[in-house]
Amino acid sequence: MGDLLRVEGLVKYFSTDQGLIASRLSKKVHAVDGISFTVRSGETLGLVGESGCGKSTTGRCLIRLLEPTAGTIDFDGIDVRALKGRALQEFRRDVQFIFQDPYASLNPRMTIGEIVTEPLAVHRLGTPQERRARAKELLDVVGLNPEHINRYPHEFSGGQRQRIGIARSLALKPRLVICDEPVSALDVSIQAQVINLLDDLQDQFGLTYVFIAHDLSVVRHISDRVAVMYLGKIVEVGGWQGLYDEPHHPYTQSLLSAVPVPDPAKQRTRERIILQGDVPSPIDPPNGCRFHTRCPIAQDICHHQEPELRQVAPDHEAACHFAKPFPIELAAVAPGTEAADAV
Amino acid sequence: MTREDKKLHDVQSGMEGPRDAGGHPTKDERVVGPILPGAGEVAARPARTLWGDAFTRLRKNKLAIIGLVWVTIVIALALSADLWVPRFFAEPTFTGFGSLEAPSAQHPFGTDRIGRDVFSRVVYGSRPSLSVGVLAVSISLALGLILGALSGYYGGVLDAFIMRTADVFFAFPYMLFTIALLAVLGPGLQNVFIAIGILGWPSIARVFRSSILSVKENEYVDAARAMGASDLRIMFRHIMPNAIAPIIVYGTMSIGGAIITEAALSYLGMGVQAPTPSWGSMLSEAKALMIPAPWLTIWPGFAILTTVLAFVLMGDGMRDALDVKMKD
Numbered sequence: 215m216g217d218l219l220r221v222e223g224l225v226k227y228f229s230t231d232q233g234l235i236a237s238r239l240s241k242k243v244h245a246v247d248g249i250s251f252t253v254r255s256g257e258t259l260g261l262v263g264e265s266g267c268g269k270s271t272t273g274r275c276l277i278r279l280l281e282p283t284a285g286t287i288d289f290d291g292i293d294v295r296a297l298k299g300r301a302l303q304e305f306r307r308d309v310q311f312i313f314q315d316p317y318a319s320l321n322p323r324m325t326i327g328e329i330v331t332e333p334l335a336v337h338r339l340g341t342p343q344e345r346r347a348r349a350k351e352l353l354d355v356v357g358l359n360p361e362h363i364n365r366y367p368h369e370f371s372g373g374q375r376q377r378i379g380i381a382r383s384l385a386l387k388p389r390l391v392i393c394d395e396p397v398s399a400l401d402v403s404i405q406a407q408v409i410n411l412l413d414d415l416q417d418q419f420g421l422t423y424v425f426i427a428h429d430l431s432v433v434r435h436i437s438d439r440v441a442v443m444y445l446g447k448i449v450e451v452g453g454w455q456g457l458y459d460e461p462h463h464p465y466t467q468s469l470l471s472a473v474p475v476p477d478p479a480k481q482r483t484r485e486r487i488i489l490q491g492d493v494p495s496p497i498d499p500p501n502g503c504r505f506h507t508r509c510p511i512a513q514d515i516c517h518h519q520e521p522e523l524r525q526v527a528p529d530h531e532a533a534c535h536f537a538k539p540f541p542i543e544l545a546a547v548a549p550g551t552e553a554a555d556a557v
Numbered sequence: 558m559t560r561e562d563k564k565l566h567d568v569q570s571g572m573e574g575p576r577d578a579g580g581h582p583t584k585d586e587r588v589v590g591p592i593l594p595g596a597g598e599v600a601a602r603p604a605r606t607l608w609g610d611a612f613t614r615l616r617k618n619k620l621a622i623i624g625l626v627w628v629t630i631v632i633a634l635a636l637s638a639d640l641w642v643p644r645f646f647a648e649p650t651f652t653g654f655g656s657l658e659a660p661s662a663q664h665p666f667g668t669d670r671i672g673r674d675v676f677s678r679v680v681y682g683s684r685p686s687l688s689v690g691v692l693a694v695s696i697s698l699a700l701g702l703i704l705g706a707l708s709g710y711y712g713g714v715l716d717a718f719i720m721r722t723a724d725v726f727f728a729f730p731y732m733l734f735t736i737a738l739l740a741v742l743g744p745g746l747q748n749v750f751i752a753i754g755i756l757g758w759p760s761i762a763r764v765f766r767s768s769i770l771s772v773k774e775n776e777y778v779d780a781a782r783a784m785g786a787s788d789l790r791i792m793f794r795h796i797m798p799n800a801i802a803p804i805i806v807y808g809t810m811s812i813g814g815a816i817i818t819e820a821a822l823s824y825l826g827m828g829v830q831a832p833t834p835s836w837g838s839m840l841s842e843a844k845a846l847m848i849p850a851p852w853l854t855i856w857p858g859f860a861i862l863t864t865v866l867a868f869v870l871m872g873d874g875m876r877d878a879l880d881v882k883m884k885d
Contacts, residue, residue: 274779277783306784307785310784311779314776318775319775320777321795332781336785336790
C-alpha cells in the first residue's frame with residue numbers, strides 16, 4: 215500500500231512571550247523538533263510519548279490547527295502547508311480529528327444531531343433532511359441509539375460522548391483520522407470498547423489512523439506501526455511487533471519495562487529500567503542526544519552528537535548510538551530509587 | 558478510495574456501501590451492551606430549544622418569577638396608560654386640583670404642589686424609565702457585544718486597542734461623564750438614551766471578552782475549525798451561545814442601573830423636561846416637601862426601587878436558568 219501521509223522534518227516552536235517584538239526575541243519551546251514519519255494507506259500509526267513530548271502538537275500541525283514552524287507535510291501528494299481557501303476546505307474533508315476530552319470537544323448548546331451533522335452543513339452537503347438521516351445512521355454505526363438525536367451532550371456519559379465525537383469525525387467520510395488520546399479521559403472498562411469501535415470502523419470504512427496516546431498497551435492493540443517520541447523527537451519507529459518484542463532504544467525499553475505484567479510472580483521478579491530525574495525542559499533541550507541526561511547507557515558521544523534515526527531491523531529504526539535489542543545492560547542504573555512514571 | 562470517488566459518494570449515498578447488509582449484530586452487542594442500559598426504554602423526545610429549557614428552569618425560581626411578574630405589570634401599565642388613565646384619573650399634566658392633597662379615593666397617591674394627580678404621574682413616569690432602561694442598554698449591548706467579540710476572538714493589537722479605550726472610559730467618573738455628555742448634547746430623553754448607552758459599552762465589552770476568551774479555549778471550537786467552519790460560523794454557532802449567558806444577566810441588571818441613572822439625571826434636571834413626568838424629576842420636584850407631603854417622594858421612590866429590584870431578580874434567575882448543565 216502506498217504512503218498516505220508523509221511528514222518530513224516537522225518543526226513547531228512556541229514563543230514563551232507574547233507581543234510583536236518580544237515573541238521574536240523570547241526563548242522558544244521546542245515542542246516538535248524535526249520529526250519525519252510516513253503513514254501508509256489503511257494502517258494505524260501509533261504516536262507514543264510522555265506528556266509534553268510534542269505528540270499532540272504534531273497531531274494538531276497535521277490538520278493545520280497549528281501552523282508548523284518548518285517541515286513538509288504531504289497528504290496523498292498534496293502539500294498541506296501550502297493549502298489555502300477551497301483546497302484547504304477539500305483537505306479538511308479528507309482529514310478528521312478525534313479529540314482527547316469528550317467533555318470539552320462537544321458544544322454543550324448543540325444537540326447530538328446538530329453536532330454530528332455540522333461537518334456536512336459546513337461543507338454544504340445534502341439537504342437538512344438528508345443530513346439528519348445521515349446523523350442517525352452515524353449514531354447507529356458508533357453504537358448509540360439514533361433516537362437520542364435531540365439530546366444534549368451533558369445527558370451522556372464520557373464513553374458515549376466520545377462515540378458522538380467519533381460519529382462527527384466520520385460524517386465527511388474522511389480518509390485519515392487523527393485520534394488525539396481518544397481514550398485517555400475514559401474509564402479503563404470504556405477504553406476497550408472505544409478502541410474496539412475505532413478498530414471496527416477502520417475495517418468498515420478503510421480509514422487510516424494516526425493514533426496518539428501515552429499508554430503503550432493501548433497503542434499496542436490498535437497500531438500497525440508505532441513511533442515513540444521523546445522531547446520533540448522520534449526516538450524509535452517500527453512495526454509494533456518488532457518494536458514491542460525487540461525495542462532498541464533505551465527509552466522505549468524503559469517505557470515497556472514500566473508496563474505492568476498481568477502475572478504477580480513475573481511482575482515481582484522482572485527487571486525494570488528505572489529512569490532518573492525528570493524530562494528536561496523543552497525550552498532548553500539538552501545537546502547531543504536528548505535522552506542522555508536520563509539514559510542508563512549514555513557515553514561521551516551522546517553528550518555532543520545527536521543520533522539520527524537509523525535502521526536496526528527491517529521496518530524498524532532507532533535514534534541511538536548504541537541501539538541494540540532488549541535487554542540493555544543495567545549496570546549504569548542506580549538501584550532502589552523511585553519508580554519511573556508509568557507512561 | 559481516491560479523491561474523485563469520494564466526491565461522487567455524497568451524503569445521499571449514506572453508508573450502505575461499506576456496511577454489510579445485515580448490520581453488525583455481534584459487534585453491536587459487544588459495544589453497546591454495558592454502556593447503554595435500557596437504551597430502548599428511553600423514547601425519542603421532541604427537540605427542545607435552549608430557550609424552552611431555560612424557561613422551564615426559570616419557572617422554578619420564585620424570586621425570578623416575582624421579578625418577571627412585576628416587570629410585566631410595569632410594562633403593561635406603561636403601555637396601556639393612555640387607554641384608562643384619562644377616563645378614571647386626571648391627565649398627568651392637568652393642574653386643576655387642590656395643592657398638596659393627601660391620598661384619597663379620588664387621588665390614591667395624593668396631589669402635588671401645583672395640583673396634579675400623583676398616581677397618574679407615577680404611571681406615566683414609568684415610560685421614560687422603561688424606555689431608557691431598554692434603549693440605552695440596547696445601545697450599550699450593540700456596541701459592547703461587537704467590540705467585545707472582536708477583542709476576545711481576534712486578540713492581538715485590536716484587543717489591546719479596544720481594551721485600552723475601554724480603560725479610558727472607566728477612568729472617568731461615570732455620573733460626571735454622563736452629565737458632561739448631556740451638557741454637550743443638550744438635555745432631553747433622547748440624549749439620555751445616547752449618553753447612558755455610549756457610556757455602558759465598556760463593561761459589557763469586558764464581560765463578553767472574558768467570557769469569549771474562556772469559551773474559545775474549548776476543544777469544540779478547535780473541532781469546528783478543524784472541520785473547516787468559517788470564523789462567522791464559529792463565532793455565532795459555537796462561541797456566542799456559550800459566552801452569552803453572563804451578558805444576558807449583566808444586560809438585565811444594567812437595565813436597572815440605567816433606570817437609576819435616568820432618575821438621577823432627571824432629578825438633576827438633565828433628563829426628562831417638565832411638565833412630562835418621570836420618576837426622577839418627580840423626586841426632584843418633591844425634595845423640599847418631603848416632610849409635609851411624604852407621598853410625593855414615597856410613590857416615585859417605591860416605583861424606582863421595585864422596578865430596579867425586579868430587573869435584578871430577573872437577571873439573577875436567568876443566570877441560573879441559562880446554565881444547561883443544571884439539572885432540571
